[in-house]
Each structure stands twice: as structure tokens, then as C-alpha cells.
Amino acid sequence: MGRVLLEIEMYSILVIANFVTLGLLVGGLFYVNMAVVPTFTALSTGRYAEFHHVLDQYSDPYMPILTFSTALLALAELGFTHTPWQFVVRLIGVTCIVGVALISIRVHGPLNRRIRTWQPDGQIENLSEIRTRWVEGHRVRTVLAFIGLIALLLPVVFPS
Secondary structure (H helix, E strand, O other), rough: HHHHHHHHHHHHHHHHHHHHHHOOOOHHHHHHHHHHHHHHHHHHHHHHHHHHHHHHHHHOOOHHHHHHHHHHHHHHHHHOOHHHHHHHHHHHHHHHHHHHHHHHHHHHHEEEEEEEEOOOOOOOOOOOHHHHHHHHHHHHHHHHHHHHOOOHHHHOOOOO
């Protein structure tokens, strides 16, 4: 009986921690998609570079922590899975969050490093193309994070 209670407590702590990090991740990505992306596309070149520098300075340290924490916590939840459908759905959720991380590393990391070198008063080559790639990648990240949220929520809402 004591072991079962300990497992239930551990599982509950994992689920709560995961949904806090996942909620912050999805909420942050959603906010960027709905408010920051339209701002990015409306700004002039110089103002875009300046705005991106400031935004990146404050958001860069947190998003990787939220993404990897969410993925690790979701992986740990796999150990508490009791039915095949729960395992598959949780695995889909983990895959989506890993997809968010991979897009961040492969698409946004290189683009953000390039954007950091821009000077607000300088001429920026390929701004439209770079901005489009950044926005498209971000939209895919946001959709993946949302699907991950639903996939990781289903086994908690429907435990059997």
C-alpha cells in the first residue's frame, strides 16, 4: 500500500511539474505567434533588428529550459503508463516537444545568431526571406507544442 501511494504521489508531482512547464512553453509560443510575429512583420528593417535583439536577450535563456524540462518530465511519465493507448499518446506528445526543440536548434538558432549580428542602422540583406523562415518555423513550433499539450493531457484526463 505504501509503495502504491508513493507511486501516485510521484506521478502527481511529475504531471503537475510537466503541465506547469508545458503550459508556459505553449503559452509563450502562442503569445509570440499572436503578438510578436505581427509586430516583427510590421516593423521597418532597423526597428525589427532592434526589437529582435531586445526580445531575444530576454527570451533566449528561458525557452530551451522550458522545452527540455517538458520533454524530460514527459519521458518520465512514460514509466507510469498503464495502457498501450496512453503510451502511444504520451510518445506522440514527447515527439512533438522534441520537434519543438529541433526546430529551435536547427532553424531559429542559426537565424537568431545571424540576426544578432545586424545593426539597426545598417543594411540587412535577405530580411524578407529570413523573417519568413523565422515566422514559418515558429508557427510549426507552436502547432507542435499545442499537439504535444493535447497528447500529454489526454492520459491524465482519461486515466483508464
